[in-house]
Amino acid sequence: MPLPICGKTVGHEYCAVSMETLTSAPFNLRQGSLVEVTAYAVNAFGSGDESELNTHGMKIAAVPGVMEPPKLVSFT
Amino acid sequence: MTEPQVEKLAFGNVRIRWDHPDRFGAGNKPIITYDLVWDGGDPNSSVNIRLVDTVSPFYILRDLDVKKRYRVAVRAHNKCGYGKFSDTVNIDLRMRPSKMATVRTSKAQNCGMLFSWFPPADGGSPITGYIF
Numbered sequence: 001m002p003l004p005i006c007g008k009t010v011g012h013e014y015c016a017v018s019m020e021t022l023t024s025a026p027f028n029l030r031q032g033s034l035v036e037v038t039a040y041a042v043n044a045f046g047s048g049d050e051s052e053l054n055t056h057g058m059k060i061a062a063v064p065g066v067m068e069p070p071k072l073v074s075f076t
Numbered sequence: 077m078t079e080p081q082v083e084k085l086a087f088g089n090v091r092i093r094w095d096h097p098d099r100f101g102a103g104n105k106p107i108i109t110y111d112l113v114w115d116g117g118d119p120n121s122s123v124n125i126r127l128v129d130t131v132s133p134f135y136i137l138r139d140l141d142v143k144k145r146y147r148v149a150v151r152a153h154n155k156c157g158y159g160k161f162s163d164t165v166n167i168d169l170r171m172r173p174s175k176m177a178t179v180r181t182s183k184a185q186n187c188g189m190l191f192s193w194f195p196p197a198d199g200g201s202p203i204t205g206y207i208f
Contacts, residue, residue: 006191007206014192015208016184035181037191039208041173043201048173051193057181058189 001026007039019061031062077101079163080112080150087197088142090167093134094150105154113151113161117144123164129153142169142200170200179208 006015022029029035035058041048080094094110096102109129115121117140127148128135140146146167152159174196184190195203 003208006208010195010203010205013195014190017189017191019187019189022189035189037179037181037208039176039179039191039193039206041176041196041198041203042205042207043173043198043203045170045199045201046172047207048196048199049175051176052178054178054181058183061187063187 003037022060023062029060031060033060034058035060077150077152077159077162079165080148082148082165082167084169084171085136088140088169089136089138090140090169091134091136092148092150092165092167094162096133097152102152103154103156103159105156107152107154109153111151111153111158112148114146114148117141117146119145123147123149123161137167140167140169142171144169173197173199173203176206 003017005021006017021027022035023031034056036053038050038053040050077097078095080092083091083093085091092112096107109131110133111129112127112135113124114127115123116125127137137146147164148167149161149164151161176196177194179191179193182190182192191208193206
């Protein structure tokens with residue numbers, strides 16, 4: 001699935017991606033999933049071969065889930 | 077002679093081959109050698125720098141600069157002398173980029189993620205973008 005926000009500026013070989021992008025459509029990655037990325041370069045003569053998928057790296061993180069309500073354990 | 081044909085080999089290498097002329101084209105004498113010339117990759121130079129004078133119907137050019145354009149021509153030689161040169165043929169080695177190395181993922185600010193990569197060899201033509 002293409003990620004069009006990355007790779008448009010040649011010379012900046014990095015791209016910041018928000019978790020919201022990866023956890024929403026069309027990616028719909030779930031918390032804890034390894035983010036697998038492949039890429040290829042393009043020039044006037046065509047497209048290069050795709051890189052291998054990464055086998056380790058960052059996993060999807062999210063905001064903490066809903067906590068249990070606090071309990072009142074003692075009072076004076 | 078008909079112009080030589082160029083076959084791309086590994087990165088920066090080409091095989092240049094040409095057909096033996098028929099008896100009439102050979103001047104009714106056996107061909108002794110073929111004279112292959114080029115411009116050395118200099119667009120301002122004439123195509124008259126001898127690469128080889130050979131009995132073979134091919135020649136392999138190695139370690140060419142893929143960012144340059146080259147021109148070659150060939151002529152046949154028999155006992156009566158050298159014939160006219162063929163039309164020149166352009167050698168353009170530019171190609172699509174190489175395969176990229178695996179993209180790395182790392183932490184970014186505010187719970188984000190950073191993809192980073194090394195640009196691959198550009199095949200002699202500038203990379204215009206990356207597809208993820």
